[in-house]
Amino acid sequence: MCGIAGFISFEGRRDTDWMDALGRTMTDAMAHRGEAARAPYVSACGTVMLCATRLAVRDRSEAGDQPMTDPTGRVVLVHNGEVYGSRSPAAPLWPRSTTCDTEFVLQQVCREDDPAAALQPLSGMFALAWHDTWSGRVVLARDHFGVKPLFYAFAHGGLLFASEPGVLLRTGLVTPEVDPEEYVLRSWIRMDAADDHTWLRGVRALQPAEYLSVDSPGTPTTHRYWRPTPVEKPVSAEEIRAAFDRAIAERAVSDVPRAAVLSGGVDSTAAVAALTALDVPVQGYVLRYQDGIGGSGDDVAHAAEAAERLGVTLTVCDLDRENAAELVPVLPTRLMRPLLHGAELAMHHLYGAIARDGNVVVYSGHGADELWGYQAGGYFPIVDPYAPTFLHGRHYLTHQLYPDERPVWARLVTWMARELGVDMTAVTDLVWERTMEEYRAIKTASPLKRGRHHLLRRFLVYVNDMVDATSATFTLEDRPVFQDVALAELAFRCPEHLKNSGEPGSSHKGLLKEALADLLPDSVRHRPKQGFPTPTDPGYARRLAALADGLGTPFGLPPLPAGLRAELGVGEWMFLASTSAWLGHLAELRTHPRSHGEQSRTPVALAGPGPRGRP
Known part of the structure; x- marks a missing residue:
C-alpha cells in the first residue's frame, strides 16, 4: 500500500x-x-x-x-x-x-x-x-x-x-x-x-x-493490455491447487506484521491454512454485529473452529448500533460516495481493529466468488446463448432486476430522479450499455463466461475500491490471494459446468473446494455462501432516520412523501444520510480545498530520508 x-x-x-x-x-x-x-x-x-x-x-x-x-x-x-x-x-x-x-x-x-x-x-x-x-x-x-x-x-x-x-x-x-x-x-x-x-x-x-x-x-x-481467454478445456483440482499454492507463496513475503480476515468461509480459511502451512505468522480477525443490527454471528462460530484447528489467534471485532451509526457520516468522506451496503461499515471497523494491533499486511479472499462461484446461471437472463447480445434480457436488466430485488430502494431512487429532473429511461439505457460493454468484451458463446467477465470487470472492481479506501484509512495493505492472473486464466479456461459438483450443500465453488479440501474443515467446506450482512434492526433504522433528518435531504430535495418514508429500511436511511454528509463534505472542499482532512499517524516527511513504515 x-x-x-x-x-x-x-x-x-x-x-x-x-x-x-x-x-x-x-x-x-x-x-x-x-x-x-x-x-x-x-x-x-x-x-x-x-x-x-x-x-x-x-x-x-x-x-x-x-x-x-x-x-x-x-x-x-x-x-x-x-x-x-x-x-x-x-x-x-x-x-x-x-x-x-x-x-x-x-x-x-x-x-x-x-x-x-x-x-x-x-x-x-x-x-x-x-x-x-x-x-x-x-x-x-x-x-x-x-x-x-x-x-x-x-x-x-x-x-x-x-x-x-x-x-x-x-x-x-x-x-x-x-x-x-x-x-x-x-x-x-x-x-x-x-x-x-x-x-x-x-x-x-x-x-x-x-x-x-x-x-x-x-x-x-x-x-x-490483458483480458482472460475464454476457452473450454478441462481443468483439474490439482492444477487449481498448484496455482493457488504459488499465489500464496508469492504473497507470503513481508517484512512487517501480518493479519488475515478470517470469516470462516472457504476463501479466507484456505488462505490462512496455506499461510500457516508455510509457517507464516498470521493473526485472524472476524466481525460480529451487536444489538441485532445485521447478523446471527454465524461467522464467529465457523471462524473460531477454523482458528482452533489452525492454531491461529482469533480476534472478534464487535460492531454495535452506536458505532455503526457514527460511521455513516464519516465513511463517505473516505469512499467519496454514499454508502450502498452494510459492508463498508464492517470493513472499516475490521481494518481499524487490525491496524490498532500493529499489523500492516492483511490477507483476504476477495475475488474467489467472481472466478469460481456464482454458478446458478441467473445473473444474466439469456434468451439464447447464440443470439446477438442485444437480445439478452434487456427488459429484465433495465426494468425488472433492480425493482424486483430491491423494490423500496428502486422507489426511493426513482423519486429522487424525478425531483432532480433526471430521465429514468436514459438512466436504464445507460445501465444496459455499460453492463453489456464488458459482457461483450470477450469472444465466447458461453453466457456464463460473459457474465463472469462482467463480474470480474465491474462488481469485483467495486469491491476492490471499497477495500482499498477502507484499508488505506488505516495505512494497511490488503492482499487478495485469489486475484492472481494464473488462477484467473484457469477459471476462464475451465468449462463452467465443471465448477459445480451438483451435490447438495456443495455446489457453490465445488471444484475450488475440491482443490482446497485438505485446508478446510468439513463444516467450512459444506457451509452455505454468506457475505457481510446488511444491518436490519428497526431500532438502528430509527437511529439512521433521525441522523438523515438532522442532515437534511440530499441536494436540498423536498421532504420524502409520507408513504415512501414509512417503507424505508436501514439501507435506504443509510444511503440518504451518507449522501447528505458526502455532499456537505464536497461543499466544504469547494470552500477550503487545501484544508486537509485525516492525517496519518506518523507525519509524512519530504525532501530527505523519510520515516520508515511502522515496526
Whole structure:
C-alpha cells in the first residue's frame, strides 16, 4: 500500500516552484496511505510532476522510497501496491540496490519499449506512473484486476492523477461536483457501478488491465493490455491447487506484521491454512454485529473452529448500533460516495481493529466468488446463448432486476430522479450499455463466461475500491490471494459446468473446494455462501432516520412523501444520510480545498530520508 499522484502539463513548461508545491499538497493529502516520501519529482522540461507516499512492506530502507529513478536517469517511476514477480522473468538490467518490488518494476519498465509488454506478465496488484525522459512519454497503469485504484481528471491545462479522488479535490484544481444523472445511475445499480466514470463530475477511473499513455501533449490514449481467454478445456483440482499454492507463496513475503480476515468461509480459511502451512505468522480477525443490527454471528462460530484447528489467534471485532451509526457520516468522506451496503461499515471497523494491533499486511479472499462461484446461471437472463447480445434480457436488466430485488430502494431512487429532473429511461439505457460493454468484451458463446467477465470487470472492481479506501484509512495493505492472473486464466479456461459438483450443500465453488479440501474443515467446506450482512434492526433504522433528518435531504430535495418514508429500511436511511454528509463534505472542499482532512499517524516527511513504515 502506497499512494501515487502527479500532473502532466499539456501547455508546455510550468513554474518549477508551482509544480513542487502541487506535489507536496498531493503528498500531504494522501499521507494516510504511507509513512515515507521523497520530495516530488519535477522533470527538467517542466511538464511532468510525480509524487508518492510509501508504506514500506518489503525492504524498509530509504533506498526503496519513491519517486525512484533507474541508474541512467532515463525513467522515473512511482508505484502503489505490491508486485510479487513476473511470469516471464528476465535477467536484471542492473545490479539491484534494494529488495523492494518498486525497483523490480522499474527494471521491467526500462526493459520494454511497449508498456503492454512490460505490464502483462507482472504478478501482483499495482497502480503505476512513469516518465520516460528520453522519449517524453508518461504512462499510467492499473493492475489486471483493479485491486489498486487510479483516478484522473483533465484540469489546469493538463492531466492530474492520484490514488484517491479526494487527493485530486484537495489540489483545488478539480471542482467537487456531482452530475445528477450519474448519481442516479450509480445509486440505481448500487453494487455494480464500476467503470471509467465516478460519482464526481470530471473525475475518471483508469480501468483494470489498462494503461493510459501521453506521448504528446493533450493526446492521452488508453489501451487494454490483458483480458482472460475464454476457452473450454478441462481443468483439474490439482492444477487449481498448484496455482493457488504459488499465489500464496508469492504473497507470503513481508517484512512487517501480518493479519488475515478470517470469516470462516472457504476463501479466507484456505488462505490462512496455506499461510500457516508455510509457517507464516498470521493473526485472524472476524466481525460480529451487536444489538441485532445485521447478523446471527454465524461467522464467529465457523471462524473460531477454523482458528482452533489452525492454531491461529482469533480476534472478534464487535460492531454495535452506536458505532455503526457514527460511521455513516464519516465513511463517505473516505469512499467519496454514499454508502450502498452494510459492508463498508464492517470493513472499516475490521481494518481499524487490525491496524490498532500493529499489523500492516492483511490477507483476504476477495475475488474467489467472481472466478469460481456464482454458478446458478441467473445473473444474466439469456434468451439464447447464440443470439446477438442485444437480445439478452434487456427488459429484465433495465426494468425488472433492480425493482424486483430491491423494490423500496428502486422507489426511493426513482423519486429522487424525478425531483432532480433526471430521465429514468436514459438512466436504464445507460445501465444496459455499460453492463453489456464488458459482457461483450470477450469472444465466447458461453453466457456464463460473459457474465463472469462482467463480474470480474465491474462488481469485483467495486469491491476492490471499497477495500482499498477502507484499508488505506488505516495505512494497511490488503492482499487478495485469489486475484492472481494464473488462477484467473484457469477459471476462464475451465468449462463452467465443471465448477459445480451438483451435490447438495456443495455446489457453490465445488471444484475450488475440491482443490482446497485438505485446508478446510468439513463444516467450512459444506457451509452455505454468506457475505457481510446488511444491518436490519428497526431500532438502528430509527437511529439512521433521525441522523438523515438532522442532515437534511440530499441536494436540498423536498421532504420524502409520507408513504415512501414509512417503507424505508436501514439501507435506504443509510444511503440518504451518507449522501447528505458526502455532499456537505464536497461543499466544504469547494470552500477550503487545501484544508486537509485525516492525517496519518506518523507525519509524512519530504525532501530527505523519510520515516520508515511502522515496526
